Amino acid sequence: xxxxxxxxxxxxxxxxxxxxxxxxxxxxxxxxxxxxxxxxxxxxxxxxxxxxxxxxxxxxxxxxxxxxxxxxxxxxxxxxxxxxxxxxxxxxxxxxxxxxxxxxxxxxxxxxxxxxxxxxxxxxxxxxxxxxxxxxxxxxxxxxxxxxxxxxxxxxxxxxxxxxxxxxxxxxxxxxxxxxxxxxxxxxx
Amino acid sequence: xxxxxxxxxxxxxxxxxxxxxxxxxxxxxxxxxxxxxxxxxxxxxxxxxxxxxxxxxxxxxxxxxxxxxxxxxxxxxxxxxxxxxxxxxxxxxxxxxxxxxxxxxxxxxxxxxxxxxxxxxxxxxxxxxxxxxxxxxxxxxxxxxxxxxxxxxxxxxxxxxxxxxxxxxxxxxxxxxxxxxxxxxxxxxxxxxxxxxxxxxxxxxxxxxxxxxxxxxxxxxxxxxxxxxxxxxxxxxxxxxxxxxxxxxxxxxxxxxxxxxxxxxxxxxxxxxxxxxxxxxxxxxxxxxxxxxxxxxxxxxxxxxxxxxxxxxxxxxxxxxxxxxxxxxxxxxxxxxxxxxxxxxxxxxxxxxxxxxxxxx
Numbered sequence: 001x002x003x004x005x006x007x008x009x010x011x012x013x014x015x016x017x018x019x020x021x022x023x024x025x026x027x028x029x030x031x032x033x034x035x036x037x038x039x040x041x042x043x044x045x046x047x048x049x050x051x052x053x054x055x056x057x058x059x060x061x062x063x064x065x066x067x068x069x070x071x072x073x074x075x076x077x078x079x080x081x082x083x084x085x086x087x088x089x090x091x092x093x094x095x096x097x098x099x100x101x102x103x104x105x106x107x108x109x110x111x112x113x114x115x116x117x118x119x120x121x122x123x124x125x126x127x128x129x130x131x132x133x134x135x136x137x138x139x140x141x142x143x144x145x146x147x148x149x150x151x152x153x154x155x156x157x158x159x160x161x162x163x164x165x166x167x168x169x170x171x172x173x174x175x176x177x178x179x180x181x182x183x184x185x186x187x188x189x
Numbered sequence: 190x191x192x193x194x195x196x197x198x199x200x201x202x203x204x205x206x207x208x209x210x211x212x213x214x215x216x217x218x219x220x221x222x223x224x225x226x227x228x229x230x231x232x233x234x235x236x237x238x239x240x241x242x243x244x245x246x247x248x249x250x251x252x253x254x255x256x257x258x259x260x261x262x263x264x265x266x267x268x269x270x271x272x273x274x275x276x277x278x279x280x281x282x283x284x285x286x287x288x289x290x291x292x293x294x295x296x297x298x299x300x301x302x303x304x305x306x307x308x309x310x311x312x313x314x315x316x317x318x319x320x321x322x323x324x325x326x327x328x329x330x331x332x333x334x335x336x337x338x339x340x341x342x343x344x345x346x347x348x349x350x351x352x353x354x355x356x357x358x359x360x361x362x363x364x365x366x367x368x369x370x371x372x373x374x375x376x377x378x379x380x381x382x383x384x385x386x387x388x389x390x391x392x393x394x395x396x397x398x399x400x401x402x403x404x405x406x407x408x409x410x411x412x413x414x415x416x417x418x419x420x421x422x423x424x425x426x427x428x429x430x431x432x433x434x435x436x437x438x439x440x441x442x443x444x445x446x447x448x449x450x451x452x453x454x455x456x457x458x459x460x461x462x463x464x465x466x467x468x469x470x471x472x473x474x475x476x477x478x479x480x481x482x483x484x485x486x487x488x489x490x491x492x493x494x495x496x497x498x499x500x501x502x503x504x505x506x507x508x509x510x511x512x513x514x515x516x517x518x519x520x521x522x523x524x525x526x527x528x529x530x531x532x533x534x535x536x537x538x539x540x541x542x543x544x545x546x547x548x549x550x
Contacts, residue, residue, distance in 0.1 A: 022372070025202070026372075029202040030202075035372070036371055038367055038371035063460045063463065063464035063539055065536065066536040
């Protein structure tokens, strides 16, 4: 990976891409890295494609908040797949959810790799729909190595610890979702 | 006076709006007046969360015209007062801002630029440069700091209160939607620890004693009857502004000593420029950057010194020449070739700058 890892996470409003970006960048910051995260949104409160631009660097402060091409793009809806084509070049790993229908022709042709993962299905059938974004977080963590699994778990604790206290099963569910997300991309890299 | 909310130094990871609220708190701001508008909303949100814990106050007004005037009112009563706005709110607030110029009211305004004209986008631009520097009727007797990152948002928000109260001109922190919404690291600190003494505030009205007998009248006027009267007052204001300007101006240069191509930019765009310079230098292209931190007053002398040594100039901004219009008068008489990247309302990356400079060579 390049010195600055550039990630574009895109989905429909409500899929939780912004919280994933927030948790990952906070984890990277805690690890002493320089992280920059900016959400991109339109005037609508709901119903738009929501994109999180994330950049993580080992030491140096990150430059401009937006970038032209990403190292990894994760697109979680049909509109997100189309909207994110512009961030893909020959160095980009493009991850999309296999549950999305009708985007076969829109998947980027020039990407380094295009990976389909069944995150939505896994969340629904194996775990719980509410941890869908944590599965995605696991996929990002494994695909980029911007933070360690341990640090990612700590970041979850920081963010959701108060909920885990009330219901310890939630902690276990989130950890499983994280591990499952990591597994989903494992074989493709 | 309130307690010390920020103790020592602390590395934080947060949004620019949060940074502004913390900085105002650290600067000892007493009150924020505000009206919500994206992308500065969270300055209000964080301030309303933090303020009551530290004996500070907040007033939400019915619109931005009112937010601007109440801020002026707060200052007149001796409070370290501020407001924040963006886009159409900045437009509406021009009237109180021009009153602050006329009456030399040391109000602090934080602007997080969004795209324009009108409602336009809620995200990002550098399209509020002209309005923030020269909006409203009058001569633009304002101090405008253009910040590039969260550390500067913190530093200059604190500084703006001191500049305002020391020189008694309305003072602006000009950020943008990216800075407002993005998260990155910075160090927050207690200003006193770094030797920053906050300038004392004092009421400008309602002073003790009888005006004319025990003391001079405050005589704060905003209305004049004759041309001659106004002329004299404005000339006095301009004179004071110009006298202080050399103490106030600030700029930053990167690799300008031997630079053949100098990038002129401000605010967050300078981050892309610095990155571009790093890449270009690695390939043997002698590029540098001149960046005004104060857009008003403008650092003309240091800019001329840099430009005189350069072979080519490149102005880069997320607006259609608003920054260029500030730069060009400073270059009067020079013939250095100049090119531009104008991207109104859109972010600029280092790649674009690198490409352009290579094409210029």
